Amino acid sequence: MGLSFLVFPSTEHTRFQHALGAMHLATKAVASLRKQGVVIADNEAEALYAALLLHDLGHGPFSHALEHTLLPDTAHEKMSLALMQDMNGEFEGKLDLTIQMFTNSYPRGFFNQLISSHIDLDRLDYLKRDSFYSGVTEGNINSERLITMMTVKDDILVFFTKAIHSIEKFLLARRMMYWSVYLHKTSFVAEELLIRFFKRFDQLDKATKSSLSTAALAGLANNKAAGLEDKIQHFRHLDDNDVWVTLKAASNCDDFILASLANMILNRDLLKIKIANQPFSDKDLQDKQQSFMQKLSLSATEIDYFVFAGSLSTQAYDLDEQPIKLCSLDGTLTSFDASSEIAHFPILTKKDYKYFLAFPK
Amino acid sequence: MGLSFLVFPSTEHTRFQHALGAMHLATKAVASLRKQGVVIADNEAEALYAALLLHDLGHGPFSHALEHTLLPDTAHEKMSLALMQDMNGEFEGKLDLTIQMFTNSYPRGFFNQLISSHIDLDRLDYLKRDSFYSGVTEGNINSERLITMMTVKDDILVFFTKAIHSIEKFLLARRMMYWSVYLHKTSFVAEELLIRFFKRFDQLDKATKSSLSTAALAGLANNKAAGLEDKIQHFRHLDDNDVWVTLKAASNCDDFILASLANMILNRDLLKIKIANQPFSDKDLQDKQQSFMQKLSLSATEIDYFVFAGSLSTQAYDLDEQPIKLCSLDGTLTSFDASSEIAHFPILTKKDYKYFLAFPK
């Protein structure tokens, strides 16, 4: 949940809890599918459980915020896979099937869909969990019912037709969680500051980086060009604690920008952020920058760290992905898109944009 | 919840619990509004609490199902008002202000809006309660947040702009509760059978009615033409128990139709019901009726009780009613309809119809 706890103080739950939860839902899904007659071998079930337990391994600290900053060329899925392969070596191939399912190279495709699709066990866990911990009940979904509504036709995951309202609710809840929680303007601006903190950090010399930071974090920052295997060695030892002590160390450092960014985050004394449905114009941004350059005596290079604009976006239901399929009691398959009026709402199917302008108070 | 327990066994909660809950929410709303500086006198607060406690007094047993059958010319709001006036006599005018609020004749209109509007305390209680007891978490709403988002401008109830996603969720949840719970096809057909049971019951002679039923129920059934005051005397003593013992008594009676209807409900051995998005044609109905008249040896009059068609409908957001108003932090009012894309979704603003055809198994 990144820095959401700055807004929702109870969202301190961890990715490990989510991984356990997603694996737990996998045991429920397997039990429910077997009850319906879907044949799932014991080794398939086990491989699926491992896949859910490990699917998020590649997320680093403050995952989405720092993904492109700390590991610029390595998407988290790629890192997850690399770590699984690493473990698979240690475990002498026991994760082979898990890796096949994870990479969608296992012929029975519904296993991959349970790991990653519109309505997968990952989302069924995190939406419910994040809604619960944040107290934003608008995002609550009925994971148990959605799981019991799943079935398998020709190795494809489909939903019983009578789940249609639960699916609609799921898609709408996902959209609401994005706007109400994941993209809440206060934690969003804090994460933008954190990204800028590491952008600035990257410009320091090696020695300063090492003095302000931990071995793992400085190791990554000082070896951006290294190969994946090298990066993994640092990445393995990296967690939120490395980021926080770096922020604390930087809060007293000589670099004005770095110290300012650190203090804003640590003291929750953030920038002001304006949200609009239309983009802010270049002039809006330049005027604000001019005004604060004078007020705070900042140079043109510095001002970008404190006055900036951009967009937020989310897309609840991408019609280009493998669509959700419905299955009537007599076995006929139809597409969810064809059956639900909600499936075509632009707020779900289009990328939904908002625009922001951030500047000091 | 009428006969919903036939589908959702835990929905045995009572209207009294709802009345207490709605009154409880009124205490929260008053505390929250006062904190924002809205002046509410103690007698106004008390009158509001009484209004929420009493607002549903006029609902008889199996309320919506039997409203037009047992009391054909008396809407439940009219009966609620008559009973409040009755009590007001006993209480020597202590309910004057409550009645003004209830009938929207009190000048500070937000009190009436708290009792009856798009997002009133009645709905905030029953949607949450019914979602909770049915286990249909899709209908869960964030009553607490919606209440803290309420404020008052010129004696009109408005919502802070940042509540927009909670309001959207509220409207969508209401629609989902209708299709998933309130109009669930199984409890719906059971209620249609109950309506037909009382239609048939009305055709019996007075003595038979009295022998099969209780004093209060027979009193109403035998005095359909009586004035409101007379009806109140029977209505006061009427509750679900009178309906159930009448069904049990009728299940052994000589009237084949009455006994059949009673047994179908008591034994949960209901008609089959087909649901479609288009109306069933007259021919569809006639064919089914013909086929079952032969199979069950029923006459043309009798068959209407066992094979029938019709429509179900709901409308989550009626644009003709007083619209929901939003209030920005600087006090500007805008309309929810203008701000939310969801407000214009046809599934919310149009009457949403489904069609059914019911017939024996």
Added chain:
Amino acid sequence: MGLSFLVFPSTEHTRFQHALGAMHLATKAVASLRKQGVVIADNEAEALYAALLLHDLGHGPFSHALEHTLLPDTAHEKMSLALMQDMNGEFEGKLDLTIQMFTNSYPRGFFNQLISSHIDLDRLDYLKRDSFYSGVTEGNINSERLITMMTVKDDILVFFTKAIHSIEKFLLARRMMYWSVYLHKTSFVAEELLIRFFKRFDQLDKATKSSLSTAALAGLANNKAAGLEDKIQHFRHLDDNDVWVTLKAASNCDDFILASLANMILNRDLLKIKIANQPFSDKDLQDKQQSFMQKLSLSATEIDYFVFAGSLSTQAYDLDEQPIKLCSLDGTLTSFDASSEIAHFPILTKKDYKYFLAFPK
């Protein structure tokens, strides 16, 4: 929960919900025991589920209150068994195994212990359920954990030693639910009035009974001497509704005592009740009776209905019953009584008495 809703308005949950819940726990218990290697055949599992679903069949309306009044010589367990046997006839022996388990004649004794023992699935469901619905969280227990702590040794149900604190909690919670909820003085006195209502009702002539009551209730009341088979015919059709309409009918009847008792219950205008740790003396009772005989112009026979004394008692852990056994990880069995200090607390092991004196306000 009898008349508990007079104190805890949300305790309107039904015995049917409890039966479903107890059966649901049986599925959890079977799954957990099988995971530990206990062999349970499919027909054994099914028989157990049916036993939990049906175990309370013999409870009539307001069960514990009216058990001895409506069916003086038939304990509810006897009636449950009779009804199961009846069904077993219809089902052509499919309940044979269920009945063996229920009557403890099946050799694998742990099935009976799951149905009826210190910590059985019946109690695991109702304590949690009643605590939840009443809001008395003091009575909440950890049913899930207690079930996963169960195992089987030589066909006897035992608990893993590390469950010791959960068992202690269970016994203490049970005691607290008795004093805080089941024997709450307000619902207790209401149930005493209900018992007296039916005692008085019994003294009416047959015709009056029939005119005030329903076929099923009058049938039982007018045939106290009938055999079990005859009683079953009436009992089958009896439920709470019969009691409520009889109370309503009696509230206007000519018999002063019957009408008074009915009105006290219907209007929640109950007797005052004093609770003490020592019994009230005969003189205490006689003085109160004298004083109210004069005040209310009641005869010596009548006063017993309105001024009476007696005791309430509960016993959380009866050391004479088959004791709870603990099983260490290496398989050694010890007795819970020997391991837990709490097991010997007199408040649990002795019958715990309180005394009451009830009289008009």
Added chain:
Amino acid sequence: MGLSFLVFPSTEHTRFQHALGAMHLATKAVASLRKQGVVIADNEAEALYAALLLHDLGHGPFSHALEHTLLPDTAHEKMSLALMQDMNGEFEGKLDLTIQMFTNSYPRGFFNQLISSHIDLDRLDYLKRDSFYSGVTEGNINSERLITMMTVKDDILVFFTKAIHSIEKFLLARRMMYWSVYLHKTSFVAEELLIRFFKRFDQLDKATKSSLSTAALAGLANNKAAGLEDKIQHFRHLDDNDVWVTLKAASNCDDFILASLANMILNRDLLKIKIANQPFSDKDLQDKQQSFMQKLSLSATEIDYFVFAGSLSTQAYDLDEQPIKLCSLDGTLTSFDASSEIAHFPILTKKDYKYFLAFPK
């Protein structure tokens, strides 16, 4: 919750959440007491809220585990007070009343009792919170009811007599939470290892400490003899992150003992721990130490870090503290100890001891 998450993965809730929760309960207590006619001025209420918000300021990371290790001569209450006084300087005396309440020098003693007594708002929050997050429902208490059962007599906090069962439940729940959660053997042994980690860390030279740790943590460790004011400067910047990065850095260091302890904690590869009701003898300990000195080639100084014995204890109800007072509806005060049989149970009133012996696997 220290290292409880090693056993209960969901117990990642923070002390900040607890502080907010305790303050929230304070608003409930004030509202409830005012409703009963207890006069509480607005500045008293505010001071109480601040006291609950700040009461735990003096807890460092892994509080109870590291209290005596990191700050050997400064109890956390002393540090809390020092930090409040510091803030009071900044706030120009606005915390004067809060500090009086906290130090029990304010004449109206019930404010201090709400902050610190047998049943204070601190415990009402953390017991419920820790029970909830751990899933150990045995420890759940009814905070809301206990608060509404509080009243004030002669400025002393007392409870209505009818709360007696809720109080009993509270004391028993507290005991159970200690044995089931707070002193769970797995997290307990992890915390013992953490204490030993810092004991070893203290023996390193200054430069090594600084190189392995953060400024704040090394600052405290290198200045054990400093005055309180100096310590505060480091303490302010210290949190769990400092401990975790120090553990990570030490896991690769040259000191065998330090690295071993760090790795045991980080990899959850802990010592084995035996629990008994009687102390382990010196011989038991020495035998184990001898055996592992040989097996692991450890010296006599080193073995103390890996093989050690000691005791765990808890006391749920200390009869020497200001006792809980009950207040009947007519205002008479009695002592809880005199009214409740449970109050005298040795398991509550005596220090309850268990003994452990820890050694490598």
